[in-house]
């Protein structure tokens with residue numbers, strides 16, 4: 404326990420996120436979707452851990468994020484919160500749990516805070532979600548906005564496409580960002596927009612932007628943990644940098660384990676228990692195994 408405590412760093416609060424922004428220190432965010440991914444993000448110094456609904460695709464094997472239910476999200480949030488102690492904890496509001504009305508959004512947000520130890524929520528959408536954001540933030544729940552490529556709306560966007568590639572698009576993005584800021588968002592995720600557009604929006608705001616596929620001039624960055632670890636092999640967006648090759652490393656390790664088991668080279672001596680008295684081995688060998696077998700199969 405003492406050793407465990409020595410790894411703890413100060414709790415990242417909303418004030419600390421704001422102070423990083425004021426000091427122009429980029430906010431390092433990363434997703435986590437279970438206990439071990441929450442622990443590593445914490446240990447590695449991540450400021451903000453997002454339990455993203457991308458977990459639908461990377462952890463549960465769904466084709467998109469829209470099939471994820473509130474119960475599944477709550478289940479994963481609880482696991483992340485058990486492992487991730489220092490980072491500021493934010494959860495995605497799953498598709499269908501916040502669009503019906505501001506009241507529905509607030510009720511869903513309250514569940515994530517009260518039942519799953521989250522500290523804030525994220526929702527997708529721009530100016531049209533301003534009243535909803537206002538409802539949630541007024542209740543004292545920090546809200547992270549998310550504009551640009553909004554995966555929950557990929558059907559109406561025509562797929563996972565880069566957004567705001569024109570000046571008109573950039574102006575529209577800024578209007579949405581400002582509406583979210585005015586509604587009380589503490590920060591806004593900008594996903595898959597050209598770097599100059601993200602820079603333009605970031606400079607026009609007084610709250611941080613967290614980029615994913617939005618260049619290096621945002622106030623922070625976020626990636627899906629399994630993407631950057633090279634552990635998700637279905638697709639790789641252009642914005643993903645693979646910092647490890649977990650899929651290759653892990654499947655290689657497991658293939659070696661399979662060979663070892665087949666060859667009886669695992670377990671070795673050091674993974675094996677001994678009897679209390681060496682002499683007992685001999686006594687075991689003297690027992691008539693054939694007789695023991697007969698008596699047991701005869702029941």
Ligand SMILES: Nc1nc(=O)c2c([nH]1)NC[C@@H]1CN(c3ccc(C(=O)N[C@@H](CCC(=O)O)C(=O)O)cc3)CN21
Nearest residue numbers: 457460461468554563564565627630635639640641642
């Ligand atoms: N593993 C994973 N990583 C993610 O970043 C992620 C998810 N899942 N699931 C939910 C959404 C979906 N996301 C995606 C998925 C694909 C692209 C992609 O392939 N984009 C193309 C650009 C297409 C265009 O030309 O407009 C690319 O080449 O990057 C982008 C974002 C982001 N989110």
Ligand SMILES: CC(C)C(=O)C(=O)O
Nearest residue numbers: 434455456457592627
């Ligand atoms: C990639 C981030 C922004 C996200 O929304 C998710 O992981 O679901």
Ligand SMILES: [Mg+2]
Nearest residue numbers: 455456457495
């Ligand atoms: Mg998401």
